[in-house]
Structures are given as structure tokens and as C-alpha cells.
Amino acid sequence: MKVPFYDIKAQYDELQQPIDAAVHEVISSGTYTISGGKHCLQLEEAVAKFHQTKHAISLNSGTDALRILMDSAGIGPGDEVITTAFTFVASVETIMQTGAAPVFADIELDTLQIDPRSIEAAITPRTKAIMPVHLFGQMADVDAISAIAKRHNLIVIEDTAQAIGSRHNGVPAGNFGIGAGLSFYVTKNLGAAGDAGMILTNDDAIAESCRSIRVHGMGRERYYYDHLGYTSRMDEVQAAFLHVKLSALEKWNNRRAQLAAIYEEVLADSNLKLLKTLPGNNHTYHQYAVLCERRDELQAELRKAEVDSMIYYPVPIHKHLPYKGCKIGPTGLARSEEAANTVLCLPVHPHLQEDQVQFAAEQAKNFSLNLVAR
Ligand SMILES: Cc1ncc(COP(=O)(O)O)c(C=O)c1O
Structure with missing residues (x-):
């Protein structure tokens, strides 16, 4: 699909x-x-x-x-x-x-x-x-x-x-x-x-x-x-x-949250690391992101099943040429680098059908379980 x-x-x-x-x-x-x-x-x-x-x-x-x-x-x-x-x-x-x-x-x-x-x-x-x-x-x-x-x-x-x-x-x-x-x-x-x-x-x-x-x-x-x-x-x-589009925004944002809930449910027992919503926040799911150590393989598998995904962001800003000299705070950027190596964003736009998201989530779950088994 x-x-x-x-x-x-x-x-x-x-x-x-x-x-x-x-x-x-x-x-x-x-x-x-x-x-x-x-x-x-x-x-x-x-x-x-x-x-x-x-x-x-x-x-x-x-x-x-x-x-x-x-x-x-x-x-x-x-x-x-x-x-x-x-x-x-x-x-x-x-x-x-x-x-x-x-x-x-x-x-x-x-x-x-x-x-x-x-x-x-x-x-x-x-x-x-x-x-x-x-x-x-x-x-x-x-x-x-x-x-x-x-x-x-x-x-x-x-x-x-x-x-x-x-x-x-x-x-x-x-x-x-x-x-x-x-x-x-x-x-x-x-x-x-x-x-x-x-x-x-x-x-x-x-x-x-x-x-x-x-x-x-x-x-x-x-x-x-x-x-x-x-x-x-x-x-x-x-x-x-x-x-004109603003009139639909709240509905579209709610729809994104509904679709994200499908991912949450299906992926709960996958090997993917799911993200947390901070207490008090409503999440408008501009992206639905997960973390996976073998992210590139997961993305390739999803592509075969015709499930699109995107890597935001593959390289953190301090590693790009114009920003290499920028100052890094004393805690370092190990987690930013890990995120860049492991994050994968799955489709979550408001015009997807539930069965499409269910399918994408199940593919991601199965691949994550298989990748670990291999
Ligand atoms: C986090 C963030 N900051 C700033 C911008 C810049 O916005 P624009 O593309 O409208 O210039 C974007 C969007 O592309 C963004 O995602």
C-alpha cells in the first residue's frame, strides 16, 4: 500500500x-x-x-x-x-x-x-x-x-x-x-x-x-x-x-494527533524508540519521529513496501562547513549526534487514511523486530 x-x-x-x-x-x-x-x-x-x-x-x-x-x-x-x-x-x-x-x-x-x-x-x-x-x-x-x-x-x-x-x-x-x-x-x-x-x-x-x-x-x-x-x-x-487554510488547521492538527496515536499503539511493542510528549504539551505532529539504531536499513525496507519516510536531520548543524567553528556548550552534543544517526520520520499528514497509517506502522514494527533478529 x-x-x-x-x-x-x-x-x-x-x-x-x-x-x-x-x-x-x-x-x-x-x-x-x-x-x-x-x-x-x-x-x-x-x-x-x-x-x-x-x-x-x-x-x-x-x-x-x-x-x-x-x-x-x-x-x-x-x-x-x-x-x-x-x-x-x-x-x-x-x-x-x-x-x-x-x-x-x-x-x-x-x-x-x-x-x-x-x-x-x-x-x-x-x-x-x-x-x-x-x-x-x-x-x-x-x-x-x-x-x-x-x-x-x-x-x-x-x-x-x-x-x-x-x-x-x-x-x-x-x-x-x-x-x-x-x-x-x-x-x-x-x-x-x-x-x-x-x-x-x-x-x-x-x-x-x-x-x-x-x-x-x-x-x-x-x-x-x-x-x-x-x-x-x-x-x-x-x-x-x-x-482560507487557517480555517482547517485545528481540524488538521487534531487529525495528525489521531494518526500519531495509531503509530503509538502499534509501535509500543516494536524495537523502535518512541518519543515522549512533555507534560502539559499538546503535540501538533508536524513530524512523527522514531529512533532506530539501524535507521537506514529500516528506511530501505519501508521504501520496498512503498511507505515513504524522511530523515530530519541527517547531520547536525555543527558538522556543516559554515558552522564548524561554532561554539559547543560544555555538555557536548553526543545526543544531537545520536539523534541525527537514528531518527526516522514516518508519514503523518492529515489526509492519510487510518488503514494507511496502520499499514505503515505495522511495516515499521515488523522490520524493526526482524532487523534485530538478523
Ligand atoms: C525549525 C525551523 N526554523 C526555521 C525555519 C525557516 O522557515 P522558512 O522555511 O519559512 O524560512 C524552518 C522551516 O523551514 C524550520 O523548520
Whole structure:
């Protein structure tokens, strides 16, 4: 049975009529990119409500969301920002682009989230910020991270690219620091028809600075500049498209959790290591990940059964050329490296049928048992 990793087209098919109408309205209006465009404002208002933040600032990507947040928070040369090496590269490249130095803390292997003890061990007099990444759809240990930040007077910037709709004790991501970056990259739980992202913040001054930096640093008056900025606006077409899809997001996130529960049940007596959801977290399953020592063989077997899988991430960031000189905290990165060698993500998108997930889970279980027997 074919079990595809993504089905983006099925999302469009489900919402075809309202998407076509919304996109047609923008294209026929002739207004495609404008500061304060109607569709961007509408989306910002809806996402701010969904994540219970005071401000939401629509952008061209999640990468620029992180970068602009750090610029607005005054992070730059001489500063250190503690983050994880087991993430998508954007979390780290944006720190480097500000002129600050990323410092890597290790992760916990039972959640793959950044380890608060490793963060605390990596703090130096230069540390200015912590960037937890809410990896694969569940939030990092935000209680512990907030406590560390408070104790050491540090800024927290949440990389929420993979965790739209995720909450801790009912409080949505984006409320645990000075601001958060969302990504609407095509394959995310809420995916645009191309690239798009958003900043969430409760801080008025940060919001004002982010709004300015996204359009060349322009102030309230046109062609007067207050900051060094970028071209980072969201297009009206993307905003209209995303606004329609947002209406289905909670349902799709719940569906992902239902499908993940099938994996949990079937894989409970496999030889795969399953991950934990931290107490108080709701998991939105951007990915359903398992750990397997013979991961590459498992993936090859699954491929033969037409079950897709992906390796996020095969190499931790500190091993890539541009990041080889980056500072590693005193606890080392043994667990990040082990995760990179053993993690495998199984299909969990909302348009899979139960029998497809059951099949994928049974294949993974059987292969894991056979691999050990061999
Ligand atoms: C953890 C993480 N951070 C940042 C980003 C950057 O987002 P974007 O691709 O929208 O620039 C992504 C997404 O690709 C991501 O997964």
C-alpha cells in the first residue's frame, strides 16, 4: 500500500472553492503587495487570535521572522545565542547573520527538544538570548527555559516554525519569550503556496520595529527610514490563501494527533524508540519521529513496501562547513549526534487514511523486530 509522506494537493482539493475565490479576488483586484494590505491584515488578526498574542506580523518566510526578531531585540556582534544543533539550518544561520555567535546546547533524546540543563551550562557573560526550537510540533520545555532566562536575565526567541497551534498548559507557542517566528513553508502544518512566515509578539516596541524592518526599515512616514531593513513582506495572494487554510488547521492538527496515536499503539511493542510528549504539551505532529539504531536499513525496507519516510536531520548543524567553528556548550552534543544517526520520520499528514497509517506502522514494527533478529 502506498503511504506518501505529504499530500499538499489534497489540502487544496478539500478547500478548492474558497481558495479559488480568495486568490481570484486578489489577482483581479490588481493589489498584490502593499503595506497594510487587506488580506495580510486579515491573516495577522486571525493568527494573533489563534495564538493569543497581541501582535502578528506577516512576512515572506520563517527565516526572516527569526532574523528580524533578533535585529529588533538588539542581538548582534559580541552576543551569544544558545540554541540546538538538531534543527533546520535557519535557526542557526539567522543568529550568525546578525553577527552574534550561536552556541550549541544538547537535546534530550526522549523528546529531541533542547535540554534546559545543557542550556544553563552553556551560559557565559556574553549570552544574550536563548532560541528554543519547538521541534516536530511539540514545544520545548518552556517552563524550565523561561526560569533559566529569568534567572540569568536573557531574552527568549521561540523558533515556532514547526509548531503552529502548539500549546503548553493551554498557552500557545509565541507567548514564552520576546517573540516567535512561524513558518508557512509549503509542507508545514499550515503551508502557503510558496514561502511565507510570521512574527508573533506581545511587545509593542518589538512589533513596531519588526513592522518597520520588514519594509526596508521604513518608519510611519513613507520614504523615511528608522532601521536597516529588508524586503520581507508577505504577498496578498499568500495571505488570502493562508487565511482560507487557517480555517482547517485545528481540524488538521487534531487529525495528525489521531494518526500519531495509531503509530503509538502499534509501535509500543516494536524495537523502535518512541518519543515522549512533555507534560502539559499538546503535540501538533508536524513530524512523527522514531529512533532506530539501524535507521537506514529500516528506511530501505519501508521504501520496498512503498511507505515513504524522511530523515530530519541527517547531520547536525555543527558538522556543516559554515558552522564548524561554532561554539559547543560544555555538555557536548553526543545526543544531537545520536539523534541525527537514528531518527526516522514516518508519514503523518492529515489526509492519510487510518488503514494507511496502520499499514505503515505495522511495516515499521515488523522490520524493526526482524532487523534485530538478523
Ligand atoms: C525549525 C525551523 N526554523 C526555521 C525555519 C525557516 O522557515 P522558512 O522555511 O519559512 O524560512 C524552518 C522551516 O523551514 C524550520 O523548520
